[in-house]
Amino acid sequence: MEALTQGLQPRDIIALLLTNILAFLLFVFLLKKYAWGPLLAMLDARREKIKSDFDAAAKELEDAQKLRAQFDAKMAEIRNIEREKIQEAVKRGEAIASTLEEKAREKSGQFLAKAESEIEREVRAARLDLRKQTVDMAILAAEKIIKEKLDDQKHRQLIEEFITRLGETRAQ
Helix, strand or coil: CHHHHCCCCHHHHHHHHHHHHHHHHHHHHHHHHHHHHHHHHHHHHHHHHHHHHHHHHHHHHHHHHHHHHHHHHHHHHHHHHHHHHHHHHHHHHHHHHHHHHHHHHHHHHHHHHHHHHHHHHHHHHHHHHHHHHHHHHHHHHHHHHHCCCCCHHHHHHHHHHHHHHHHHHHHC
């Protein structure tokens, strides 16, 4: 600083100092009026925008959390409905299986009764056929023994009585 003030009078130094102070104050006043005001206003506006953006983000986060809770509740409800539908389908399947099983038993019972009836009819037919064959064989045997032919109706009557008595003795 001495190089600047060399050869200057103290009065000139004070005038220079006052001029510099005055220029600085003028510069600060102009900055405040034209630069600081708009700059501070811009910073305030930016601060308000950031605050409103932050508040909006917090509100959206809260809304998203509410939607998430609603979504989770709906999913739980859907799972319950799904579980109920599966249980209902299982019950219906069991009922259908039970019905089919009952029908199968009924049909097998009918088939068995029909088969037993058929067997009984066949046994009766076989017995009648066997009885006729036995009668015929007895008649032939009697003819050979006696060597004469008896009255066919009388013969049959005697043999049938014999077979009937034979069947009664077996049944006892």
